[in-house]
Amino acid sequence: MYLTAEKKQEIFEKYGKSNSDTGSSESQIALFTFRISHLTEHLKLNRKDHSTEHALIKLVGKRRSLLDYLKKKDIVRYRAIIAELGLRK
Numbered sequence: 001m002y003l004t005a006e007k008k009q010e011i012f013e014k015y016g017k018s019n020s021d022t023g024s025s026e027s028q029i030a031l032f033t034f035r036i037s038h039l040t041e042h043l044k045l046n047r048k049d050h051s052t053e054h055a056l057i058k059l060v061g062k063r064r065s066l067l068d069y070l071k072k073k074d075i076v077r078y079r080a081i082i083a084e085l086g087l088r089k
Contacts, residue, residue, distance in 0.1 A: 002038050015081070025070045026081045032063040033085050 011034060013019035016027035039056040043049060067087075071078040082088070 003035065007034075015084070025066050025073075026077065029063055029066050029070070029081055030085060032059055032066070033087070035059055036063065 008031065009019050011030050012022055012027045015030035016022070016024050021027055036056065036059050039052055039059065042052055043056065046052070067078065067082075070081065
């Protein structure tokens with residue numbers, strides 16, 4: 001599987017406040033970004049996989065909602081996570 005427990009811990013440790021911080025917006029956005037990049041690579045090889053395409057669209061929407069929430073709540077944290085992950089609006 002592409003997303004092992006060790007990989008999740010690594011993402012939460014890097015972007016969250018601690019390695020057990022799974023609820024912060026930054027850690028969830030980082031996890032969604034990792035999953036989005038994996039699904040994007042999958043869809044490059046499998047163009048007709050519509051269920052994966054649907055899941056990708058839902059993930060992008062969830063990440064966008066979290067980013068909007070973080071932007072409204074704390075603009076400094078929003079700018080930091082955007083710069084760190086290399087996202088753009």
